[in-house]
Amino acid sequence: MDRVEKLAEMLQKLNSGDVTPELRQQVLEMVKNINPLELSLAEQKLIETGTKPEDLRHLCDIHMEVLKDELEMLRIKLSPDHVLTTLIKEHDEILKRLTLLDDINIKIQKMDTYNKTAQEFSMLLNTIEEIIGAEPHHKREEDVLFPELESRKVTGPTRIMRMEHDMLREKKHLIRGLALNVSEMDFQEFKNQLDEAVKYLVFNLRDHIYKENHILYPSSIDTLNDDNLWVEMKRACDKIGYCSFTPGK
Template identity: 25%
Template sequence: MLDYKPKDKFSKLTQTYPNITDYLYSKNPLYKMLTNKVIAQLMAPKVDLAHVAARGGYSFEEFLDIVESGIKNGFVNTKQQSDSNLQELKTQLKAVLKQIYNKENVEEARKRFKDLIEKADPVLIAVVESELKNEGYTTDDLMKACDVHMELFKEQISSSRRRIDKNHPLYRLIKDHDTIMMYMEKGFELANSLKDYNSYTEALNVINQLAQTIKLQKQAEDNHNTRQENTLFPVIEKYGVEEPPSIMWQDHVNMKQARNRIEKLLENHESLKYEDFVEHLVANYRYMLETFALHTKKEQEILYNVALDMLSAKDWADIKSESDELGYFELPQEVLDE
Protein backbone atom coordinates (compact mmCIF):
# COMPACT_ATOMS: atom_id res chain seq x y z
CA MET A 1 0.00 0.00 0.00
CA LEU A 2 1.28 3.45 -0.88
CA ASP A 3 2.26 5.63 2.05
CA TYR A 4 0.00 8.62 1.40
CA LYS A 5 -2.56 10.29 3.64
CA PRO A 6 -5.78 12.10 2.65
CA LYS A 7 -4.37 15.49 3.71
CA ASP A 8 -1.14 15.09 1.73
CA LYS A 9 -0.91 17.62 -1.07
CA PHE A 10 -1.25 16.42 -4.63
CA SER A 11 2.25 17.80 -5.27
CA LYS A 12 3.70 15.03 -3.08
CA LEU A 13 2.38 12.53 -5.60
CA THR A 14 3.28 14.50 -8.75
CA GLN A 15 6.85 15.10 -7.59
CA THR A 16 7.44 11.37 -7.25
CA TYR A 17 5.38 10.35 -10.28
CA PRO A 18 5.44 13.23 -12.82
CA ASN A 19 3.14 11.56 -15.36
CA ILE A 20 0.45 10.70 -12.81
CA THR A 21 -1.84 13.39 -14.26
CA ASP A 22 -1.87 11.78 -17.71
CA TYR A 23 -2.47 8.37 -16.16
CA LEU A 24 -5.40 9.62 -14.07
CA TYR A 25 -7.02 11.13 -17.16
CA SER A 26 -6.56 7.85 -19.03
CA LYS A 27 -8.55 6.18 -16.25
CA ASN A 28 -11.20 8.86 -15.77
CA PRO A 29 -12.25 11.72 -18.12
CA LEU A 30 -13.17 13.82 -15.08
CA TYR A 31 -9.44 14.41 -14.69
CA LYS A 32 -9.06 16.05 -18.10
CA MET A 33 -8.20 19.39 -16.52
CA LEU A 34 -5.06 17.85 -15.00
CA THR A 35 -3.61 17.15 -18.45
CA ASN A 36 -2.92 20.86 -18.78
CA LYS A 37 0.58 21.06 -17.27
CA VAL A 38 0.23 24.66 -16.13
CA ILE A 39 -3.06 24.01 -14.37
CA ALA A 40 -1.71 20.85 -12.76
CA GLN A 41 1.37 22.69 -11.49
CA LEU A 42 -0.78 25.40 -9.94
CA MET A 43 -3.25 23.02 -8.36
CA ALA A 44 -0.79 20.43 -7.04
CA PRO A 45 0.53 22.39 -4.02
CA LYS A 46 -2.94 23.66 -3.09
CA VAL A 47 -5.22 20.62 -3.13
CA ASP A 48 -4.98 17.50 -1.02
CA LEU A 49 -5.27 13.94 -2.25
CA ALA A 50 -8.71 13.47 -0.71
CA HIS A 51 -9.96 16.37 -2.84
CA VAL A 52 -8.38 14.93 -6.00
CA ALA A 53 -9.96 11.56 -5.26
CA ALA A 54 -13.38 13.13 -4.74
CA ARG A 55 -13.06 15.09 -7.99
CA GLY A 56 -12.89 11.75 -9.80
CA GLY A 57 -15.77 10.30 -7.80
CA TYR A 58 -13.55 8.01 -5.74
CA SER A 59 -13.01 7.38 -2.08
CA PHE A 60 -9.45 8.02 -0.95
CA GLU A 61 -8.78 4.28 -0.74
CA GLU A 62 -10.13 3.68 -4.25
CA PHE A 63 -7.97 6.49 -5.57
CA LEU A 64 -4.81 5.00 -4.03
CA ASP A 65 -5.67 1.59 -5.47
CA ILE A 66 -5.87 3.12 -8.96
CA VAL A 67 -2.54 4.89 -8.52
CA GLU A 68 -0.86 1.76 -7.15
CA SER A 69 -2.19 -0.30 -10.05
CA GLY A 70 -0.73 2.19 -12.51
CA ILE A 71 2.67 2.00 -10.84
CA LYS A 72 2.71 -1.80 -10.73
CA ASN A 73 1.71 -2.09 -14.38
CA GLY A 74 4.27 0.44 -15.59
CA PHE A 75 1.83 3.17 -16.62
CA VAL A 76 3.05 5.59 -13.96
CA ASN A 77 6.72 6.54 -14.07
CA THR A 78 9.06 7.75 -11.37
CA LYS A 79 10.81 11.11 -11.80
CA GLN A 80 14.00 9.37 -12.95
CA GLN A 81 12.11 7.45 -15.62
CA SER A 82 10.24 10.59 -16.69
CA ASP A 83 13.46 12.61 -16.95
CA SER A 84 14.91 9.92 -19.19
CA ASN A 85 11.78 9.91 -21.35
CA LEU A 86 11.87 13.71 -21.54
CA GLN A 87 15.46 13.71 -22.74
CA GLU A 88 14.61 11.16 -25.41
CA LEU A 89 11.63 13.25 -26.52
CA LYS A 90 13.83 16.33 -26.67
CA THR A 91 16.35 14.48 -28.86
CA GLN A 92 13.60 13.32 -31.21
CA LEU A 93 12.10 16.82 -31.44
CA LYS A 94 15.46 18.32 -32.30
CA ALA A 95 16.04 15.74 -35.03
CA VAL A 96 12.65 16.24 -36.65
CA LEU A 97 12.92 20.04 -36.52
CA LYS A 98 16.26 19.80 -38.28
CA GLN A 99 14.52 17.80 -40.99
CA ILE A 100 11.93 20.55 -41.39
CA TYR A 101 14.56 23.29 -41.41
CA ASN A 102 16.69 21.43 -43.97
CA LYS A 103 13.68 20.42 -46.11
CA GLU A 104 14.50 16.72 -45.77
CA ASN A 105 11.48 14.42 -46.16
CA VAL A 106 9.27 17.29 -45.04
CA GLU A 107 5.93 15.46 -45.15
CA GLU A 108 7.31 12.58 -43.13
CA ALA A 109 8.88 15.04 -40.68
CA ARG A 110 5.61 16.94 -40.28
CA LYS A 111 3.75 13.75 -39.42
CA ARG A 112 6.43 12.80 -36.93
CA PHE A 113 6.45 16.29 -35.44
CA LYS A 114 2.68 16.13 -35.03
CA ASP A 115 3.02 12.95 -32.98
CA LEU A 116 5.80 14.40 -30.87
CA ILE A 117 4.23 17.75 -29.95
CA GLU A 118 1.19 15.94 -28.60
CA LYS A 119 3.56 14.53 -25.97
CA ALA A 120 5.65 17.65 -25.47
CA ASP A 121 5.17 20.61 -23.18
CA PRO A 122 5.31 23.87 -25.21
CA VAL A 123 8.22 24.93 -23.00
CA LEU A 124 10.20 21.91 -24.19
CA ILE A 125 9.63 22.91 -27.82
CA ALA A 126 10.88 26.41 -27.02
CA VAL A 127 13.99 24.98 -25.34
CA VAL A 128 14.72 22.80 -28.36
CA GLU A 129 14.34 25.74 -30.74
CA SER A 130 16.61 27.86 -28.55
CA GLU A 131 19.29 25.18 -28.62
CA LEU A 132 18.99 24.88 -32.40
CA LYS A 133 19.40 28.63 -32.72
CA ASN A 134 22.60 28.37 -30.69
CA GLU A 135 23.73 25.71 -33.15
CA GLY A 136 23.47 28.20 -36.00
CA TYR A 137 19.89 27.92 -37.23
CA THR A 138 18.41 31.28 -38.18
CA THR A 139 15.21 33.14 -37.40
CA ASP A 140 13.93 32.19 -40.85
CA ASP A 141 14.51 28.55 -39.97
CA LEU A 142 12.48 29.00 -36.80
CA MET A 143 9.73 30.58 -38.89
CA LYS A 144 9.34 27.32 -40.79
CA ALA A 145 8.71 25.53 -37.52
CA CYS A 146 6.31 28.26 -36.42
CA ASP A 147 4.22 27.65 -39.53
CA VAL A 148 4.09 23.94 -38.76
CA HIS A 149 3.25 24.60 -35.09
CA MET A 150 0.38 26.86 -36.07
CA GLU A 151 -1.08 24.45 -38.58
CA LEU A 152 -0.94 21.56 -36.14
CA PHE A 153 -2.30 23.57 -33.22
CA LYS A 154 -5.24 24.66 -35.37
CA GLU A 155 -5.87 21.05 -36.40
CA GLN A 156 -5.83 19.96 -32.75
CA ILE A 157 -8.16 22.76 -31.69
CA SER A 158 -10.60 21.98 -34.47
CA SER A 159 -10.60 18.25 -33.78
CA SER A 160 -11.13 18.72 -30.03
CA ARG A 161 -14.22 20.91 -30.36
CA ARG A 162 -17.50 19.44 -29.30
CA ARG A 163 -20.60 20.02 -31.36
CA ILE A 164 -22.12 23.18 -29.91
CA ASP A 165 -25.42 24.76 -30.86
CA LYS A 166 -25.13 28.14 -32.55
CA ASN A 167 -27.18 29.74 -29.77
CA HIS A 168 -24.86 28.49 -27.05
CA PRO A 169 -22.57 31.15 -25.48
CA LEU A 170 -19.49 29.03 -26.16
CA TYR A 171 -20.24 28.97 -29.88
CA ARG A 172 -19.80 32.72 -30.05
CA LEU A 173 -16.64 32.63 -27.90
CA ILE A 174 -15.13 30.07 -30.29
CA LYS A 175 -16.05 32.25 -33.27
CA ASP A 176 -14.30 35.10 -31.46
CA HIS A 177 -11.17 32.95 -31.29
CA ASP A 178 -11.40 32.25 -35.01
CA THR A 179 -11.72 35.96 -35.75
CA ILE A 180 -8.81 37.01 -33.54
CA MET A 181 -6.66 34.28 -35.06
CA MET A 182 -7.58 35.48 -38.55
CA TYR A 183 -6.52 39.05 -37.74
CA MET A 184 -3.26 37.84 -36.20
CA GLU A 185 -2.45 35.65 -39.19
CA LYS A 186 -3.22 38.50 -41.56
CA GLY A 187 -0.98 40.82 -39.54
CA PHE A 188 1.80 38.23 -39.46
CA GLU A 189 1.58 37.81 -43.22
CA LEU A 190 1.69 41.58 -43.76
CA ALA A 191 4.63 41.94 -41.37
CA ASN A 192 6.57 39.30 -43.28
CA SER A 193 5.78 41.01 -46.58
CA LEU A 194 7.66 44.09 -45.34
CA LYS A 195 10.87 42.19 -46.08
CA ASP A 196 10.12 42.76 -49.78
CA TYR A 197 10.59 46.52 -49.37
CA ASN A 198 13.65 48.63 -48.68
CA SER A 199 12.24 51.68 -46.93
CA TYR A 200 9.31 53.11 -45.01
CA THR A 201 8.26 55.07 -48.08
CA GLU A 202 7.97 51.93 -50.19
CA ALA A 203 6.19 50.02 -47.41
CA LEU A 204 3.77 52.77 -46.34
CA ASN A 205 0.67 51.04 -47.73
CA VAL A 206 1.48 47.79 -45.92
CA ILE A 207 2.17 49.63 -42.67
CA ASN A 208 -1.22 51.33 -42.94
CA GLN A 209 -2.87 47.95 -43.50
CA LEU A 210 -1.10 46.62 -40.42
CA ALA A 211 -2.38 49.53 -38.34
CA GLN A 212 -5.95 48.80 -39.45
CA THR A 213 -5.58 45.06 -38.84
CA ILE A 214 -4.23 45.49 -35.31
CA LYS A 215 -7.07 47.92 -34.59
CA LEU A 216 -9.66 45.32 -35.62
CA GLN A 217 -7.83 42.68 -33.59
CA LYS A 218 -7.86 44.94 -30.52
CA GLN A 219 -11.61 45.55 -30.82
CA ALA A 220 -12.28 41.83 -31.12
CA GLU A 221 -9.96 40.85 -28.27
CA ASP A 222 -11.22 43.47 -25.84
CA ASN A 223 -14.85 42.62 -26.49
CA HIS A 224 -14.22 38.87 -26.24
CA ASN A 225 -12.23 39.17 -23.02
CA THR A 226 -14.77 41.47 -21.39
CA ARG A 227 -17.61 39.05 -22.06
CA GLN A 228 -15.67 35.96 -21.04
CA GLU A 229 -14.11 37.44 -17.90
CA ASN A 230 -17.41 38.87 -16.66
CA THR A 231 -19.74 36.00 -17.50
CA LEU A 232 -18.07 32.60 -17.88
CA PHE A 233 -15.12 32.90 -15.49
CA PRO A 234 -17.12 33.89 -12.38
CA VAL A 235 -19.55 31.00 -12.85
CA ILE A 236 -16.75 28.44 -13.19
CA GLU A 237 -15.06 29.88 -10.10
CA LYS A 238 -18.38 29.58 -8.23
CA TYR A 239 -18.04 25.81 -8.56
CA GLY A 240 -14.62 25.92 -6.91
CA VAL A 241 -12.57 25.66 -10.10
CA GLU A 242 -10.43 28.76 -9.66
CA GLU A 243 -7.11 27.88 -11.26
CA PRO A 244 -8.08 27.66 -14.97
CA PRO A 245 -9.82 31.06 -15.10
CA SER A 246 -6.90 32.68 -13.27
CA ILE A 247 -4.49 31.24 -15.85
CA MET A 248 -6.65 32.51 -18.72
CA TRP A 249 -6.82 35.94 -17.07
CA GLN A 250 -3.02 36.06 -17.01
CA ASP A 251 -2.87 34.88 -20.62
CA HIS A 252 -5.14 37.77 -21.58
CA VAL A 253 -2.78 40.20 -19.83
CA ASN A 254 0.29 38.73 -21.55
CA MET A 255 -1.31 38.85 -24.99
CA LYS A 256 -2.47 42.42 -24.46
CA GLN A 257 1.12 43.36 -23.65
CA ALA A 258 2.31 41.65 -26.83
CA ARG A 259 -0.29 43.51 -28.87
CA ASN A 260 0.69 46.79 -27.21
CA ARG A 261 4.29 46.25 -28.28
CA ILE A 262 3.16 45.86 -31.88
CA GLU A 263 0.97 48.97 -31.66
CA LYS A 264 3.90 51.00 -30.32
CA LEU A 265 6.18 49.70 -33.07
CA LEU A 266 3.67 50.78 -35.69
CA GLU A 267 3.11 54.17 -34.07
CA ASN A 268 6.82 54.96 -33.64
CA HIS A 269 8.26 52.99 -36.52
CA GLU A 270 10.35 55.79 -37.97
CA SER A 271 12.41 55.96 -34.78
CA LEU A 272 14.02 52.67 -35.85
CA LYS A 273 16.03 51.66 -38.87
CA TYR A 274 13.69 50.04 -41.36
CA GLU A 275 15.42 46.64 -41.14
CA ASP A 276 15.26 46.69 -37.32
CA PHE A 277 11.59 47.68 -37.40
CA VAL A 278 10.73 44.74 -39.65
CA GLU A 279 12.72 42.29 -37.55
CA HIS A 280 11.10 43.43 -34.28
CA LEU A 281 7.62 43.48 -35.80
CA VAL A 282 7.86 39.97 -37.25
CA ALA A 283 9.29 38.60 -33.99
CA ASN A 284 6.50 40.16 -31.92
CA TYR A 285 3.82 38.91 -34.28
CA ARG A 286 5.29 35.42 -34.19
CA TYR A 287 5.32 35.45 -30.38
CA MET A 288 1.77 36.79 -30.18
CA LEU A 289 0.44 34.30 -32.71
CA GLU A 290 1.99 31.26 -31.06
CA THR A 291 0.95 32.47 -27.61
CA PHE A 292 -2.62 32.94 -28.76
CA ALA A 293 -2.69 29.53 -30.43
CA LEU A 294 -1.60 27.87 -27.19
CA HIS A 295 -4.05 29.96 -25.20
CA THR A 296 -6.92 29.04 -27.50
CA LYS A 297 -5.99 25.38 -27.29
CA LYS A 298 -6.08 25.58 -23.48
CA GLU A 299 -9.40 27.41 -23.40
CA GLN A 300 -11.19 25.19 -25.88
CA GLU A 301 -9.74 21.84 -24.82
CA ILE A 302 -9.70 22.42 -21.07
CA LEU A 303 -11.76 25.37 -19.85
CA TYR A 304 -14.70 25.07 -22.23
CA ASN A 305 -14.96 21.31 -21.86
CA VAL A 306 -14.84 21.62 -18.08
CA ALA A 307 -17.58 24.25 -18.27
CA LEU A 308 -19.75 22.07 -20.51
CA ASP A 309 -19.47 19.21 -18.03
CA MET A 310 -20.05 21.34 -14.96
CA LEU A 311 -22.45 24.21 -15.64
CA SER A 312 -26.23 23.90 -15.51
CA ALA A 313 -28.74 25.00 -18.13
CA LYS A 314 -29.57 27.99 -15.91
CA ASP A 315 -25.90 28.93 -15.71
CA TRP A 316 -25.66 28.99 -19.50
CA ALA A 317 -28.89 30.98 -19.80
CA ASP A 318 -27.51 33.56 -17.37
CA ILE A 319 -24.21 33.74 -19.25
CA LYS A 320 -26.07 34.23 -22.53
CA SER A 321 -28.23 37.00 -21.06
CA GLU A 322 -25.25 38.81 -19.54
CA SER A 323 -23.27 38.45 -22.76
CA ASP A 324 -26.13 39.96 -24.74
CA GLU A 325 -26.14 42.94 -22.38
CA LEU A 326 -22.40 43.46 -22.80
CA GLY A 327 -22.71 43.25 -26.58
CA TYR A 328 -20.67 41.70 -29.37
CA PHE A 329 -18.24 42.90 -32.00
CA GLU A 330 -19.25 42.19 -35.58
CA LEU A 331 -17.88 38.91 -36.90
CA PRO A 332 -16.21 39.23 -40.32
CA GLN A 333 -17.79 37.42 -43.24
CA GLU A 334 -14.83 35.07 -43.56
CA VAL A 335 -15.56 33.63 -40.12
CA LEU A 336 -19.32 33.54 -40.63
CA ASP A 337 -18.81 31.50 -43.80
CA GLU A 338 -16.77 28.80 -42.04
Protein backbone atom coordinates (compact mmCIF):
# COMPACT_ATOMS: atom_id res chain seq x y z
CA MET A 1 0.00 0.00 0.00
CA ASP A 2 1.50 3.36 -1.03
CA ARG A 3 1.50 6.46 1.20
CA VAL A 4 -1.51 8.08 -0.49
CA GLU A 5 -3.62 4.93 -0.11
CA LYS A 6 -2.57 4.50 3.52
CA LEU A 7 -3.39 8.13 4.34
CA ALA A 8 -6.75 7.84 2.56
CA GLU A 9 -7.55 4.79 4.70
CA MET A 10 -6.67 6.67 7.90
CA LEU A 11 -8.66 9.74 6.87
CA GLN A 12 -11.65 7.48 6.20
CA LYS A 13 -11.41 6.21 9.78
CA LEU A 14 -11.32 9.80 11.02
CA ASN A 15 -14.34 10.61 8.92
CA SER A 16 -16.29 7.70 10.43
CA GLY A 17 -16.56 9.68 13.66
CA ASP A 18 -14.82 7.13 15.88
CA VAL A 19 -11.75 9.27 16.57
CA THR A 20 -9.46 8.00 19.32
CA PRO A 21 -6.47 10.03 20.56
CA GLU A 22 -4.23 7.27 19.19
CA LEU A 23 -5.76 7.47 15.69
CA ARG A 24 -5.57 11.24 15.66
CA GLN A 25 -1.89 11.13 16.63
CA GLN A 26 -1.21 8.54 13.93
CA VAL A 27 -2.75 10.79 11.27
CA LEU A 28 -0.88 13.84 12.56
CA GLU A 29 2.45 12.01 12.39
CA MET A 30 1.74 10.75 8.90
CA VAL A 31 0.62 14.14 7.55
CA LYS A 32 3.84 15.70 8.88
CA ASN A 33 5.82 13.49 6.54
CA ILE A 34 3.90 13.95 3.29
CA ASN A 35 3.66 16.88 0.91
CA PRO A 36 0.47 18.89 0.20
CA LEU A 37 -0.06 17.17 -3.16
CA GLU A 38 -0.13 13.73 -1.54
CA LEU A 39 -2.62 15.02 1.02
CA SER A 40 -4.85 16.36 -1.76
CA LEU A 41 -4.62 13.09 -3.68
CA ALA A 42 -5.64 11.15 -0.57
CA GLU A 43 -8.74 13.33 -0.23
CA GLN A 44 -9.45 12.86 -3.93
CA LYS A 45 -9.23 9.08 -3.52
CA LEU A 46 -11.89 9.24 -0.78
CA ILE A 47 -14.22 11.23 -3.05
CA GLU A 48 -13.75 8.72 -5.86
CA THR A 49 -14.78 5.89 -3.52
CA GLY A 50 -18.00 7.61 -2.46
CA THR A 51 -17.14 10.06 0.33
CA LYS A 52 -19.09 13.29 -0.07
CA PRO A 53 -16.84 16.34 -0.61
CA GLU A 54 -18.66 18.28 2.11
CA ASP A 55 -17.75 15.58 4.65
CA LEU A 56 -14.05 16.15 4.02
CA ARG A 57 -14.36 19.72 5.24
CA HIS A 58 -14.35 18.38 8.80
CA LEU A 59 -10.84 17.00 8.36
CA CYS A 60 -9.39 20.50 8.09
CA ASP A 61 -8.31 20.73 11.70
CA ILE A 62 -5.76 17.96 11.07
CA HIS A 63 -4.25 20.01 8.26
CA MET A 64 -4.20 23.13 10.41
CA GLU A 65 -2.22 21.53 13.19
CA VAL A 66 0.66 20.43 10.98
CA LEU A 67 0.83 23.20 8.39
CA LYS A 68 0.92 26.28 10.63
CA ASP A 69 4.30 27.53 9.40
CA GLU A 70 3.92 26.53 5.77
CA LEU A 71 2.32 29.75 4.51
CA GLU A 72 5.30 31.94 5.38
CA MET A 73 7.61 29.48 3.68
CA LEU A 74 5.40 29.58 0.59
CA ARG A 75 5.35 33.39 0.53
CA ILE A 76 9.15 33.48 0.59
CA LYS A 77 9.35 31.17 -2.43
CA LEU A 78 7.03 33.27 -4.62
CA SER A 79 7.82 36.43 -6.60
CA PRO A 80 5.87 39.62 -5.71
CA ASP A 81 3.75 39.42 -8.89
CA HIS A 82 3.15 35.64 -8.83
CA VAL A 83 -0.46 34.53 -9.26
CA LEU A 84 -0.43 32.88 -5.84
CA THR A 85 1.19 35.87 -4.13
CA THR A 86 -1.77 38.01 -5.19
CA LEU A 87 -4.32 35.39 -4.13
CA ILE A 88 -2.68 35.08 -0.69
CA LYS A 89 -2.61 38.87 -0.23
CA GLU A 90 -6.30 39.02 -1.14
CA HIS A 91 -6.98 36.35 1.46
CA ASP A 92 -5.35 38.62 4.05
CA GLU A 93 -7.76 41.41 3.07
CA ILE A 94 -10.81 39.13 3.10
CA LEU A 95 -9.87 37.90 6.58
CA LYS A 96 -9.75 41.50 7.85
CA ARG A 97 -13.27 42.05 6.55
CA LEU A 98 -14.52 38.83 8.13
CA THR A 99 -13.22 40.02 11.50
CA LEU A 100 -15.03 43.32 11.00
CA LEU A 101 -18.23 41.54 9.96
CA ASP A 102 -18.06 39.38 13.09
CA ASP A 103 -17.61 42.48 15.30
CA ILE A 104 -20.55 44.27 13.63
CA ASN A 105 -22.80 41.27 14.18
CA ILE A 106 -21.85 41.07 17.87
CA LYS A 107 -22.85 44.73 18.31
CA ILE A 108 -26.14 44.28 16.45
CA GLN A 109 -27.01 41.21 18.54
CA LYS A 110 -26.87 43.42 21.67
CA MET A 111 -29.49 45.85 20.29
CA ASP A 112 -33.12 45.64 21.32
CA THR A 113 -34.61 47.61 18.44
CA TYR A 114 -33.66 48.75 14.96
CA ASN A 115 -32.28 52.29 14.79
CA LYS A 116 -31.66 53.45 11.23
CA THR A 117 -29.14 56.05 12.44
CA ALA A 118 -26.91 53.44 14.10
CA GLN A 119 -23.70 53.15 12.08
CA GLU A 120 -23.60 49.36 12.45
CA PHE A 121 -26.26 48.89 9.76
CA SER A 122 -24.45 50.91 7.10
CA MET A 123 -21.19 49.21 8.13
CA LEU A 124 -22.88 45.83 7.76
CA LEU A 125 -23.96 46.60 4.20
CA ASN A 126 -20.61 48.12 3.21
CA THR A 127 -18.62 45.24 4.67
CA ILE A 128 -20.65 42.45 3.09
CA GLU A 129 -20.53 44.24 -0.27
CA GLU A 130 -16.73 44.36 -0.01
CA ILE A 131 -16.71 40.64 0.76
CA ILE A 132 -18.98 39.99 -2.22
CA GLY A 133 -16.53 42.12 -4.20
CA ALA A 134 -13.99 39.31 -3.87
CA GLU A 135 -15.66 37.63 -6.86
CA PRO A 136 -12.71 38.35 -9.26
CA HIS A 137 -10.51 36.47 -6.77
CA HIS A 138 -12.76 33.40 -7.01
CA LYS A 139 -13.05 33.71 -10.79
CA ARG A 140 -9.26 33.68 -11.17
CA GLU A 141 -9.16 30.47 -9.16
CA GLU A 142 -12.10 28.84 -10.96
CA ASP A 143 -11.19 29.90 -14.51
CA VAL A 144 -7.37 29.88 -14.41
CA LEU A 145 -5.86 27.91 -11.50
CA PHE A 146 -8.39 25.09 -11.10
CA PRO A 147 -8.49 24.08 -14.80
CA GLU A 148 -4.70 23.72 -14.90
CA LEU A 149 -4.80 21.41 -11.88
CA GLU A 150 -7.76 19.46 -13.26
CA SER A 151 -6.02 18.94 -16.61
CA ARG A 152 -3.30 17.17 -14.63
CA LYS A 153 -5.83 14.88 -12.88
CA VAL A 154 -5.86 16.79 -9.58
CA THR A 155 -9.65 17.11 -9.34
CA GLY A 156 -10.63 16.31 -5.75
CA PRO A 157 -9.36 19.51 -4.07
CA THR A 158 -10.75 21.77 -6.81
CA ARG A 159 -14.14 20.04 -6.63
CA ILE A 160 -14.29 20.81 -2.90
CA MET A 161 -13.21 24.43 -3.42
CA ARG A 162 -15.80 25.00 -6.19
CA MET A 163 -18.53 23.54 -3.99
CA GLU A 164 -17.52 25.78 -1.09
CA HIS A 165 -17.38 28.87 -3.34
CA ASP A 166 -21.03 28.25 -4.27
CA MET A 167 -22.11 27.69 -0.66
CA LEU A 168 -20.27 30.82 0.51
CA ARG A 169 -21.70 32.95 -2.30
CA GLU A 170 -25.19 32.01 -1.16
CA LYS A 171 -24.49 33.11 2.43
CA LYS A 172 -22.86 36.37 1.34
CA HIS A 173 -25.91 37.36 -0.70
CA LEU A 174 -28.24 36.30 2.12
CA ILE A 175 -26.44 38.69 4.48
CA ARG A 176 -26.60 41.47 1.90
CA GLY A 177 -30.34 40.89 1.52
CA LEU A 178 -30.80 41.10 5.28
CA ALA A 179 -28.79 44.33 5.44
CA LEU A 180 -30.94 45.87 2.70
CA ASN A 181 -34.26 44.80 4.22
CA VAL A 182 -33.70 45.20 7.96
CA SER A 183 -36.16 48.13 8.21
CA GLU A 184 -38.98 45.93 6.86
CA MET A 185 -38.33 42.89 9.07
CA ASP A 186 -39.21 41.90 12.59
CA PHE A 187 -35.99 42.91 14.35
CA GLN A 188 -35.63 39.74 16.41
CA GLU A 189 -36.09 37.63 13.29
CA PHE A 190 -33.53 39.80 11.49
CA LYS A 191 -31.03 39.28 14.32
CA ASN A 192 -31.59 35.52 14.35
CA GLN A 193 -31.07 35.18 10.61
CA LEU A 194 -28.09 37.53 10.62
CA ASP A 195 -26.40 35.74 13.50
CA GLU A 196 -26.74 32.34 11.83
CA ALA A 197 -25.54 33.60 8.44
CA VAL A 198 -22.61 35.64 9.73
CA LYS A 199 -21.35 32.86 12.00
CA TYR A 200 -21.59 30.39 9.11
CA LEU A 201 -19.78 32.70 6.69
CA VAL A 202 -17.04 33.77 9.10
CA PHE A 203 -16.23 30.22 10.22
CA ASN A 204 -16.47 28.54 6.83
CA LEU A 205 -14.75 31.23 4.76
CA ARG A 206 -11.85 31.33 7.24
CA ASP A 207 -11.68 27.54 7.01
CA HIS A 208 -11.81 27.72 3.21
CA ILE A 209 -9.01 30.29 3.06
CA TYR A 210 -6.87 28.20 5.37
CA LYS A 211 -7.23 25.15 3.14
CA GLU A 212 -6.38 27.13 0.02
CA ASN A 213 -3.35 28.78 1.63
CA HIS A 214 -1.96 25.66 3.25
CA ILE A 215 -3.06 22.83 0.97
CA LEU A 216 -4.30 23.92 -2.46
CA TYR A 217 -1.68 26.57 -3.21
CA PRO A 218 1.36 24.53 -2.07
CA SER A 219 0.08 21.53 -4.04
CA SER A 220 -0.35 23.85 -7.04
CA ILE A 221 3.34 24.74 -6.87
CA ASP A 222 4.23 21.04 -6.74
CA THR A 223 1.92 20.17 -9.65
CA LEU A 224 2.40 23.17 -11.95
CA ASN A 225 6.18 23.27 -11.89
CA ASP A 226 6.66 25.24 -15.13
CA ASP A 227 7.58 28.93 -14.77
CA ASN A 228 6.33 29.73 -18.28
CA LEU A 229 2.93 28.30 -17.42
CA TRP A 230 2.65 30.63 -14.41
CA VAL A 231 3.48 33.59 -16.68
CA GLU A 232 0.64 32.58 -19.02
CA MET A 233 -1.69 32.15 -16.04
CA LYS A 234 -0.76 35.64 -14.82
CA ARG A 235 -1.84 37.09 -18.20
CA ALA A 236 -5.15 35.24 -17.96
CA CYS A 237 -5.66 36.53 -14.41
CA ASP A 238 -4.95 40.10 -15.55
CA LYS A 239 -7.74 39.78 -18.13
CA ILE A 240 -10.25 38.71 -15.46
CA GLY A 241 -9.24 41.59 -13.20
CA TYR A 242 -8.80 42.17 -9.48
CA CYS A 243 -10.73 43.22 -6.39
CA SER A 244 -11.12 46.81 -5.17
CA PHE A 245 -8.99 45.84 -2.16
CA THR A 246 -6.27 43.88 -4.01
CA PRO A 247 -2.92 45.31 -2.77
CA GLY A 248 -1.00 47.02 -5.56
CA LYS A 249 -3.81 46.71 -8.11
